Amino acid sequence: MIQAFLLSFKLAAITALVLLAFGVPLAYWLTFNDFRGRRLLEAVLLLPLTLPPTVLGFYLLVLFSADGPLGNLGLRWAFSFAGILLGSIIFSLPFALTAYKEAFRAIDPEVLDVVRTLGVSRWKRWRKVILPWIWPGLISGTLLAFAHTLGEFGVVLLVGGSIPGKTRVASIYIFDLVQALDFESAHQAAAIFVVLSLALIYAVRSLEEAWKSRIGSSIR
């Protein structure tokens, strides 16, 4: 059981960090730039919200297969940790991206313009103006991605199977326990999940509230 939960944490942590690393710049770019095809791009990025996990899982398996586009490059990631990691990143992207964009939208563009005309460098703008303004939004988006990955099931099952230590994350571990008629262990693991998820969502909500009160006290 500990192994499965640790694996879930590992998957969720890496997923959340990857989303933080490239989701924040992406959200910034999408918020402050208008270009042809932006809406279509956003629609594609939000697609995993409505796509059945089976569809995403199936396409990933096709991509990873020996004669698939990624498999051809030697990335035969089906039934491996790398495979479920990629699946989780894609599946949690809409959640992180929406939260990050929400955070950037709260920034008053005029303030950014003023700062820019004052000749403040890009690096300094981020460090002194943007990040202090929106960090709770970024953290809550990242936590949300973490929590969503913990609760992930369909894509991981399809792409990862259920290999102990590699792809058998906590949600699948519980699925296996129920199927094996081991209800006692299933109850224990499920209870841990409820407490954990509640704590995470509570943290996300608290950050959101804290953040909203900050925005309220700022220029707007």
Place this chain on the structure above:
Amino acid sequence: MGTLRLLLFFLLLVGGASANGLRLAAAANLNQVLPELIAAFERSYPAYQVMVSYGASGTLSQQIGRGAPYDVFISASPVYIDYLENLGLISERRPFALGKLALFYSRRLKPTLSDISDLTRSDVKRIAIANPQHAPYGQAALDCLRFYNIYNQLQNKLIYAANVSQAAQMALHGADAALIALPLARNPNMVAAGYYYEINQSCYSPILQEVAILKKTEAAVNFLNFLTSPRATSILLAYGYTIP
């Protein structure tokens, strides 16, 4: 940066499997007997650490065909090992047990079912079987329903599980009856919730359990030999399998 250090610690903990790990992919019907078999195997070979994933034989063979990293595959039907052998993925194979099909039904049903054709009774509303497309016990169940000429009448009552163990679980959570592997019907949770009897073996083709080596390691060869040893045989017999 305490959190980062904690994170790294977790990552290290979860890190790669031990060198003496043996990864099994096993048919779901074996999830009752295999823990005991593995415990006995590990007592004889304390150096090995066996890890097992259960699923429908067809599902597992698909996963293995797509590169899932197992060392040994135990299928409830030779068909799926044939499939992998054609792909050149099998180095050695050996049948080791025959499985039996059982009819399990809920205590709610009164009077009790005396015969498989009682499944047509109106108070039997849902019957769980494993999906015949990729689960050998599902195929056997279907064969029997056809053999007794009740399949057409029961068609609308059948619910399909991903594998035979899920069919058993469905019988505990909603279905009135299930056609499942005998060891599953004998599980304490099942016995507490209903009754079972063995189905006449003449209505289905033998459910031959076969073990195959995918990655030839010392551990895999030892495990294959162990499954046909007298020690393993006595455990299998105790769980309701017969020996071919």
